[in-house]
Amino acid sequence: MKEEVINIKNYSFRYKDQKEGQALKNINLQIDKGQFVVIMGPSGAGKSTLANCLNGLIPNFIKGKYEGEIIVMGKNPAQEKVGTMAKNIGLVFQDFESQLFSTNTKLEIVFGPENFNVPKEEMEEIIERIVRVVKLEGLENRQPFTLSGGQKQRLAIGSVLANQPKIVCMDEPTTDLDPVGKLGIFQIAKELHQDKDFTLLIIEHETEEALEADRIVVMDNGQIVLDGKPEEILPQVDFFDNLGIMPLQVPKFFSCLGLATDDLPLTPEAGLAKWKDLNLKIDDAKYQALLEKDEQLEKRYGDVVLSVSGLEHVYPNGNRALKGIDLEIREGEFIAILGHNGSGKTTLVKHFNGLLLPTGGQVKVYGKDTREHSIYEIGKDISYVFQNPDHQIFSDTVFEEVAFSPKMRGFTKEEIEKRVKEALKAVDMEGYEEQDPFSLTKGERQRIAVASVLSAQPRIIILDEPTTGLDFKEQRQMMELVKRLNENGHTIIMITHTMWVVAEYAHKVAVIKDGEFTMYGRTREVFQQEDKLAESYLKTPHIVNLGNLLGRTVLSIDELLFCTQKG
Amino acid sequence: MNETVFAYCPKQSFLHDIDPIKKIVWLIMVGLMSMIFQTGLLQFPLFVLLALTGVLFAGLPVKNIFTSLKPIWLLAFIVLVIQSLVIKGETLLFSVGPIQIYAEGLMSATGVALRMVNVAVGSVVFLFTTHPRDLAIASTEKFKLPVRGAQGLFLALRFLPLLQDEYQDLVAAHKVRGAGGGKSLKDRFTRLQRFTVPYLFSGLRRAQITALAMDSKAFGAYPTKTYFHIVSYPKKGWLFLLAWALIGVIFAYLIVNGYIPDVTQVRFA
Numbered sequence: 090m091k092e093e094v095i096n097i098k099n100y101s102f103r104y105k106d107q108k109e110g111q112a113l114k115n116i117n118l119q120i121d122k123g124q125f126v127v128i129m130g131p132s133g134a135g136k137s138t139l140a141n142c143l144n145g146l147i148p149n150f151i152k153g154k155y156e157g158e159i160i161v162m163g164k165n166p167a168q169e170k171v172g173t174m175a176k177n178i179g180l181v182f183q184d185f186e187s188q189l190f191s192t193n194t195k196l197e198i199v200f201g202p203e204n205f206n207v208p209k210e211e212m213e214e215i216i217e218r219i220v221r222v223v224k225l226e227g228l229e230n231r232q233p234f235t236l237s238g239g240q241k242q243r244l245a246i247g248s249v250l251a252n253q254p255k256i257v258c259m260d261e262p263t264t265d266l267d268p269v270g271k272l273g274i275f276q277i278a279k280e281l282h283q284d285k286d287f288t289l290l291i292i293e294h295e296t297e298e299a300l301e302a303d304r305i306v307v308m309d310n311g312q313i314v315l316d317g318k319p320e321e322i323l324p325q326v327d328f329f330d331n332l333g334i335m336p337l338q339v340p341k342f343f344s345c346l347g348l349a350t351d352d353l354p355l356t357p358e359a360g361l362a363k364w365k366d367l368n369l370k371i372d373d374a375k376y377q378a379l380l381e382k383d384e385q386l387e388k389r390y391g392d393v394v395l396s397v398s399g400l401e402h403v404y405p406n407g408n409r410a411l412k413g414i415d416l417e418i419r420e421g422e423f424i425a426i427l428g429h430n431g432s433g434k435t436t437l438v439k440h441f442n443g444l445l446l447p448t449g450g451q452v453k454v455y456g457k458d459t460r461e462h463s464i465y466e467i468g469k470d471i472s473y474v475f476q477n478p479d480h481q482i483f484s485d486t487v488f489e490e491v492a493f494s495p496k497m498r499g500f501t502k503e504e505i506e507k508r509v510k511e512a513l514k515a516v517d518m519e520g521y522e523e524q525d526p527f528s529l530t531k532g533e534r535q536r537i538a539v540a541s542v543l544s545a546q547p548r549i550i551i552l553d554e555p556t557t558g559l560d561f562k563e564q565r566q567m568m569e570l571v572k573r574l575n576e577n578g579h580t581i582i583m584i585t586h587t588m589w590v591v592a593e594y595a596h597k598v599a600v601i602k603d604g605e606f607t608m609y610g611r612t613r614e615v616f617q618q619e620d621k622l623a624e625s626y627l628k629t630p631h632i633v634n635l636g637n638l639l640g641r642t643v644l645s646i647d648e649l650l651f652c653t654q655k656g
Numbered sequence: 657m658n659e660t661v662f663a664y665c666p667k668q669s670f671l672h673d674i675d676p677i678k679k680i681v682w683l684i685m686v687g688l689m690s691m692i693f694q695t696g697l698l699q700f701p702l703f704v705l706l707a708l709t710g711v712l713f714a715g716l717p718v719k720n721i722f723t724s725l726k727p728i729w730l731l732a733f734i735v736l737v738i739q740s741l742v743i744k745g746e747t748l749l750f751s752v753g754p755i756q757i758y759a760e761g762l763m764s765a766t767g768v769a770l771r772m773v774n775v776a777v778g779s780v781v782f783l784f785t786t787h788p789r790d791l792a793i794a795s796t797e798k799f800k801l802p803v804r805g806a807q808g809l810f811l812a813l814r815f816l817p818l819l820q821d822e823y824q825d826l827v828a829a830h831k832v833r834g835a836g837g838g839k840s841l842k843d844r845f846t847r848l849q850r851f852t853v854p855y856l857f858s859g860l861r862r863a864q865i866t867a868l869a870m871d872s873k874a875f876g877a878y879p880t881k882t883y884f885h886i887v888s889y890p891k892k893g894w895l896f897l898l899a900w901a902l903i904g905v906i907f908a909y910l911i912v913n914g915y916i917p918d919v920t921q922v923r924f925a
Contacts, residue, residue: 146868172877180872187862188869190807190814192789199884201873212884234817245869252873444828464831473832479861480822481829483854497834527857545834 094256094288095120095143100157102138102147112138114311115157122255123285125278127299127319128292130308131333132530132560136292139308140260142166143290144174162255175201179249183261185241189233189248194225197233197244201252215251223247223277238430239270246277257281258290263298264558267586268626269429275301294560296323296337297631300355307332324353333562335589338632342646346653357634364639368656375652376641383611386596391420394455394549394580395441395471401449402436402604410436412604413450420548423572423581425595425612427627433604434584438551441582442471454549469498472547476554476584478534487513487529487537488522494545505544512543516570532563536570549580556587568594589630592616592644600625617642664787670892671714671785676794678893679782685900686778689907696766697916698907702774705903710781713896720784721777728776732769739765788813794887803881811866822858826851 095118102113113135120126130136141147145166148155159166162177182188191197198219199212207215220226223243233241242262249257259278263271275298281287291302299305305322307315309332315322326344329336339360340353346367354363395418402411410433418424428434439445440452443459452459455470472494475481484490491509500508513519516536521529526537535555542550552571556564568590575581585591591598591612598615600608602625608615615622616633629637636643643649666672671679689702710716722729745760792806827847835847910916 141868144872146872150868150871170877171871172874175872175874175877180869182865182869184862184865186818187865190811190866190870192810192813196789196885200870200875203881203884204874204877206878206880206882208882209884209886212882216884232817233814248873439828442832444832465834468832468834473829475825475829477825479854479858480825481854483826483850485853493835494833527853541833 092122093119094122094162096160098158098160100142100155100159102142102155103153104138105152105154107153110311112153112311113142116311116313118306118313118316120288120290122288125282125289125301125303126291126306127302127304128290128306128308129294129296129299129334131294131562132532133310134308135311136308137260138311140180140258140290140292143256143258144178144180145169145171146180172204175252175254176205177254178256178258179252179254181242181246181249181257181259181262183264185238185245185265188245189241191233193230193232194220194236194244195229197248198251200248205252219247219251222250222280224273237270238266239273242266242270242274243277246274255286256288256290258292260292261294262291263293263295267429268628272626294334296329296335299323300337307334320355323355324350326350326353333560335561338589338630338646339635342632342635342649345646345650346655357631357638360631360635361638364635370654370656371639371641371652372654375654379643379648379652380613383596383613387611390422393417394420395582396453397440397450399450400437400440400447400452402433402440402445403448410604411440414601414604414606416599416606416609418549418580418582420580421575421578422597423575423583423595424597424599425583425585425591426599426601427585427591427625428601429626432601432625434601435553436604437601438473438553438582438584441549441551442473443467444473468547469545470547471549471551472542472545473551474538474542474553474555476557478531478538481538482526482534482541485525486522487518487524487526487540490526490537491540491544493541498545508544508546509540512540515543515574516540517566530563532559532566535559535563535567539570543574548578549582550574552581552583552585554585555583556585556590564590588628592630592633600627612644613642616644665715665784666787667715667785669713669715669785670896671709671781673888673890674785674893674896675887675889676786676791677798677889678897679786682897682900683778683782685897685904687775689904690771690774690778693907693911693918694764694767694771695911695916695918696763696770698911699767699770699774702907703770703777706774706777706781710777710784714781714785716781716784720780724780725773725776728773732773735772736765736769739768789885790887793883793885797887804876807870807875815862819855819859822855823851826854 097116097118100113100116101111103111116139128136138147141151142159143161143166147153148167149171155167161174164174164177166174189197191200195216198216202212202215216229220229223246225240225243225247228236228240233244236244263274266274278289278291279301282289293299300319302319305317305319306313307322323337324340326336326341337355339357340355343353343360343363354360397414397416400411400414403409414437426434426438436445440447440459441454443464446460454467457467459467482490484493488509491512492505495505495508513521516539518533518536518540526534529537555567555571559567564587571581572594583595595612597610598608598612599606600615600622607625608618608621616629617637619629619634619637622629632646632649633642633644636649641652643652686706693699707721710721711718740757740762741755743758743761743764745758747759749757749759749762751757788809792809795801796803796806911918
């Protein structure tokens with residue numbers, strides 16, 4: 090007997106300050122007890138709005154006009170205090186920094202129980218149980234500040250579970266996490282799903298992760314546009330393409346070969362079986378052509394522009410973050426640096442422009458030792474786009490923002506205007522000069538951050554996770570921009586966790602773990618070694634998996650299509 | 657990792673065990689004694705007693721009394737010099753040219769200068785031994801301060817290190833774009849001006865999410881709440897207060913009966 094825990098009927102919502110349209114339009118959704126539902130959709134589809142309606146944050150805390158009705162565990166959240174809903178449904182937010190507010194792990198966990206007047210002895214038991222569930226044993230007395238991103242997000246989940254809600258809804262819980270952190274969250278989700286009375290809703294934009302769900306709900310423009318089992322929903326690759334969500338790569342590949350939607354395999358393993366069924370073969374001459382193209386690319390590189398030798402860095406607190414790194418980057422290269430948070434990636438790239446100085450070994454940029462030249466001087470050749478655009482943008486207008494660097498360097502008014510124009514053109518943001526950067530979308534702000542660095546005309550650009558927090562369409566736009574910059578002669582050094590981005594765009598890959606390179610080479614060579622990547626918690630994209638199963642390392646759907654020979 | 661919040665230092669000591677409320681009372685007593693007794697002849701013993709309390713009962717390193725109070729000592733020194741110069745009295749100690757130093761002037765000046773130092777030393781001892789979290793909880797329990805107010809203090813503690821980190825990121829992001837990390841007052845001011853926008857922007861966004869997360873966990877949904885972290889109010893706190901009250905009484909006795917001359921009449925040059 091199925092039991093409905095969430096029932097949404099003809100629900101619409103419009104934010105108080107929303108100028109036009111509705112954030113949610115006529116939503117109808119019933120969710121049964123014990124289901125694991127993944128909600129997907131591009132930025133602005135209304136996913137978070139829906140989540141906030143479930144526990145009454147909307148309309149009790151975030152105001153607006155609503156129609157229709159939501160019933161969660163027999164209660165109407167709009168008519169309950171948000172607090173009283175906490176026993177029925179818990180909400181985990183994307184931003185793991187802001188949702189933790191206590192001074193240590195234990196206090197964070199008991200924050201909810203404290204509000205429910207739970208006696209102290211019982212709280213001891215709750216802490217013991219929760220740290221086990223979210224795997225934070227031994228970290229009970231740590232300040233949230235000192236935890237890693239993944240640990241913080243697990244603590245956020247734990248603090249929600251402490252109230253023992255029957256439903257938990259996580260709003261993009263893994264978006265800002267590194268691969269290890271992501272894995273930890275999905276493991277917990279899996280374990281929670283074992284409990285047949287527990288209902289789990291996850292808002293997610295990566296299709297690969299949605300494979301595990303019982304049900305997928307796709308939203309666009311405030312409406313539910315698709316709802317069904319993963320095996321029904323995920324093969325609809327054209328639909329996902331049009332929506333701006335990355336479709337699964339394996340069905341996408343076979344759909345390009347002309348297979349019908351109901352015939353598409355979803356996983357690399359199923360893809361291999363289908364490949365054999367269809368009697369497909371790899372055209373070796375064409376695969377050789379791909380390898381040659383890699384070599385051609387390398388031949389075009391110029392002189393060494395950045396050389397790192399025996400680089401070591403010991404922080405004042407004694408933490409040995411880098412343990413002897415050697416690296417040479419040549420003009421025109423596009424290298425991706427991979428590794429989990431705390432592996433030393435950021436410490437490494439901060440040495441490239443003198444933000445950090447080596448405690449051992451040396452770094453030379455265009456022959457200049459970073460220890461002997463100022464950041465100002467080295468910054469002429471190499472620039473750095475920080476991870477979060479909101480931590481670097483500060484001007485009232487886009488023009489001022491992009492003009493900052495050339496102004497600081499004392500160029501004439503005409504030169505500054507020229508440079509701003511060029512930089513905005515490069516990032517496809519012409520005509521935005523007078524806009525307030527903070528009124529733009531995150532994807533646009535990220536592009537402004539790139540423009541504000543481009544206006545200094547650096548020859549090397551470092552990008553720290555340029556695609557984090559962007560949806561697929563925005564990620565694609567961002568990476569096409571970076572690719573263009575590279576083709577125009579800029580050397581690109583990119584830190585990222587997004588593996589399909591690395592596969593399709595980077596020429597070379599360096600994997601760093603505990604302050605040392607564990608892998609380094611051409612992207613194709615590195616991605617061939619799936620097992621070794623897995624040691625650093627890195628997973629190759631499905632299309633690479635399929636290629637490797639076939640004995641050839643291809644980096645994109647296009648590459649595999651190029652090499653495929655129909656039997 | 658160390659738990660570093662403000663000047664608090666997690667340690668085992670007599671004063672660390674005592675609850676924040678009694679320590680506040682003690683701090684008020686120290687303040688009163690610094691204000692009431694004007695002569696250096698009492699302020700100096702008071703200083704010695706405070707320093708001993710800090711070192712022996714709070715485990716405060718001796719150097720902290722001097723290093724972490726550098727500006728206060730400097731200010732006290734300036735006050736000492738000026739007061740000694742301008743206050744006249746009966747007993748001329750010595751004179752150099754037009755400069756005359758009187759015993760009464762010196763005594764009063766030492767009193768004023770040490771008074772500042774003593775209040776500061778008392779505060780350092782208090783901050784060194786009191787976790788702000790305990791202070792917040794004790795305030796809600798004993799002073800009936802609203803729970804929301806106390807929670808505000810927790811939030812400050814939680815987010816301060818994060819804000820520091822973000823500030824450093826901001827500075828770095830500007831340095832790489834050619835802005836100098838100048839240390840002059842003017843440079844600092846321009847930087848501050850420039851950073852207000854992104855700081856406010858991310859701060860407001862964060863505040864919103866924090867508020868949502870707190871409300872989602874039933875914050876303030878019920879009139880009462882329990883506390884997991886319990887502040888204990890040990891009896892030895894009373895003993896400590898009693899001892900200091902006794903010191904105050906002795907000081908007052910010495911003054912009232914004229915064993916120690918007070919500086920009441922101050923004559924300016």
